[in-house]
Amino acid sequence: MAEAIKERASRGPTRGEIRKQIQLPLSEAFRISWRYVTIRLGRSLITAGTIFLSVAFLMSVFTMVAAAKAAGQELDQPTIARYTWLVTMGFLICGVGIVNALLMSVTERFREIGTMKCLGALDSFIVRMFLIEAGLMGLFAALTGGLAGLLLMSAWSAFRAGFSVLGKMDWGWTGQGGGYGLLAYYLLSVALGMILSVIAAIIPAWRAASLQAADALRTEI
Amino acid sequence: MQMPEGLTPEKAEEIQERLGPALEQVSEYVVRTRNLRKTYQMGKVLVGALRGVDLDIKRGEYISIMGPSGSGKSTLFNMIGGLDKPTEGSVYINEVDLAQLDAYELAWLRCRTIGYIFQTFNLIPVMTALENVTLPMIFAGVPEDDRKERGIELLRRVGLGDRLHHKPAELSGGQQQRVAIARAFANDPSIILADEPTGNLDLKTGKEIIGLLKELNEEKGVTVISATHDLKMIDVSDRVIWIRDGVIARIEERSKLQVEAALAVEDALIEEGGNSQ
Numbered sequence A: 001m002a003e004a005i006k007e008r009a010s011r012g013p014t015r016g017e018i019r020k021q022i023q024l025p026l027s028e029a030f031r032i033s034w035r036y037v038t039i040r041l042g043r044s045l046i047t048a049g050t051i052f053l054s055v056a057f058l059m060s061v062f063t064m065v066a067a068a069k070a071a072g073q074e075l076d077q078p079t080i081a082r083y084t085w086l087v088t089m090g091f092l093i094c095g096v097g098i099v100n101a102l103l104m105s106v107t108e109r110f111r112e113i114g115t116m117k118c119l120g121a122l123d124s125f126i127v128r129m130f131l132i133e134a135g136l137m138g139l140f141a142a143l144t145g146g147l148a149g150l151l152l153m154s155a156w157s158a159f160r161a162g163f164s165v166l167g168k169m170d171w172g173w174t175g176q177g178g179g180y181g182l183l184a185y186y187l188l189s190v191a192l193g194m195i196l197s198v199i200a201a202i203i204p205a206w207r208a209a210s211l212q213a214a215d216a217l218r219t220e221i
Numbered sequence B: 001m002q003m004p005e006g007l008t009p010e011k012a013e014e015i016q017e018r019l020g021p022a023l024e025q026v027s028e029y030v031v032r033t034r035n036l037r038k039t040y041q042m043g044k045v046l047v048g049a050l051r052g053v054d055l056d057i058k059r060g061e062y063i064s065i066m067g068p069s070g071s072g073k074s075t076l077f078n079m080i081g082g083l084d085k086p087t088e089g090s091v092y093i094n095e096v097d098l099a100q101l102d103a104y105e106l107a108w109l110r111c112r113t114i115g116y117i118f119q120t121f122n123l124i125p126v127m128t129a130l131e132n133v134t135l136p137m138i139f140a141g142v143p144e145d146d147r148k149e150r151g152i153e154l155l156r157r158v159g160l161g162d163r164l165h166h167k168p169a170e171l172s173g174g175q176q177q178r179v180a181i182a183r184a185f186a187n188d189p190s191i192i193l194a195d196e197p198t199g200n201l202d203l204k205t206g207k208e209i210i211g212l213l214k215e216l217n218e219e220k221g222v223t224v225i226s227a228t229h230d231l232k233m234i235d236v237s238d239r240v241i242w243i244r245d246g247v248i249a250r251i252e253e254r255s256k257l258q259v260e261a262a263l264a265v266e267d268a269l270i271e272e273g274g275n276s277q
Helices: A002-010 A015-022 A026-039 A041-070 A077-107 A110-118 A123-161 A164-168 A182-210 A213-218 B009-024 B073-080 B103-112 B129-139 B144-157 B173-184 B203-220 B232-236 B256-273
Strands: B029-042 B045-058 B062-066 B088-093 B114-117 B191-195 B223-228 B239-244 B247-253
Touching: A026 A041, A026 A123, A041 A077, A041 A123, A041 A164, A041 A182, A077 A123, A077 A182, A110 A123, A110 A182, A110 A213, A110 B103, A123 A164, A123 A182, B029 B073, B029 B223, B045 B073, B045 B223, B045 B247, B062 B073, B062 B203, B062 B232, B073 B088, B073 B191, B073 B223, B103 B114, B103 B129, B114 B173, B129 B144, B129 B173, B144 B173, B173 B203, B191 B203, B203 B223, B203 B232, B203 B256
Parallel strands: B062 B223, B062 B239, B114 B191, B191 B223
Antiparallel strands: B029 B045, B029 B088, B239 B247
């Protein structure tokens, strides 16, 4: 035992070793985050589902407005007010839904964050892991959700006003009568979904990571 | 937001300069605390969880910190492990004052110098036993092949060679604590901190875990500091530190005679219970 103690005390890391030790492997963070998403597939799907639905709702509102325009609906003052109201609600529901889902999914892992701190994870590594995880989920869910909202609302509009409407809609970046087309709105919805997911995950993750490890471990949900 | 970015080589050298000598020199004491105090605010009342603790722990010792719940032993555990900041006083690990360390250095210390074992095991539930054990090595930047090899070796050492790819939920309490022990040893630390390691285990399993810790303590020359109220610990401890109301009540050198009676009773209980696990 005495030899073991002596051997341990005499062994210090070399400078090169330390340098290697301190590099935070992004690929490793990515790998762990991806594993988290896939292993907890059920939980991830619920969170992603909320993002999906939120973005789908927002995109369907945009599509509905575009279809109304294409169908030649008269855009008088009350109609514009109604659509503005719908779009605002779309934004709000999308935002609240995503923030709520991500806040929950991070908060329930405070203890894990505490454990990781004990194992020697830097705060920045923990935050980066959650950033990647939320980014990945946000991206996939928002891309598919936006598409679903667009397709479903287009189909509904075609069903109600005839297929000719689809041809008259502004699918591109800009609209015929000025303003933006559906592509622009799609990208806006996806970006919004993803950015909100990342922000909503990062803030609690950063808060947990900057807690004293003992406090993070004590947190009970 | 104050988020440390990737370290520069200069910073790494600075850390090496500050922590390196401490690691290289043979200091007799691996942990020292001086006038350690911790006060919690409970509503409007200030509660003193630790009220001035002076402690010197030698390299390679097996220490039990005993005391009733609420005596401050977990608080002391957190302070020694750098998991919480003292209100007053200092903790020295390898003669380095923890209060002087920044976030990087603290992470570095937690990663390589200290291994933690908890009452509730605190394994990452989505990861397999092997992944749990290799996680601290990821933080230490160990290459993947070495991680795997060492992880398997450690799990074999704690008797879980055939459970490498099981998730925590598929393991018994005793097995989970063995994984946690393997994980604590991942980066070959010089201190193992165990907070009630047998608190969630039955008598027999608890005894096995204590035995394993003692074996590793002798085999690897690692210092084991365990906060506990498990009397079985006394048998293997070099010193027992009794805490009461946030101060050290007394320190006992190992004395088998005192505990033999208590252990005989427990042995009888274990035999009676048989293989209840």
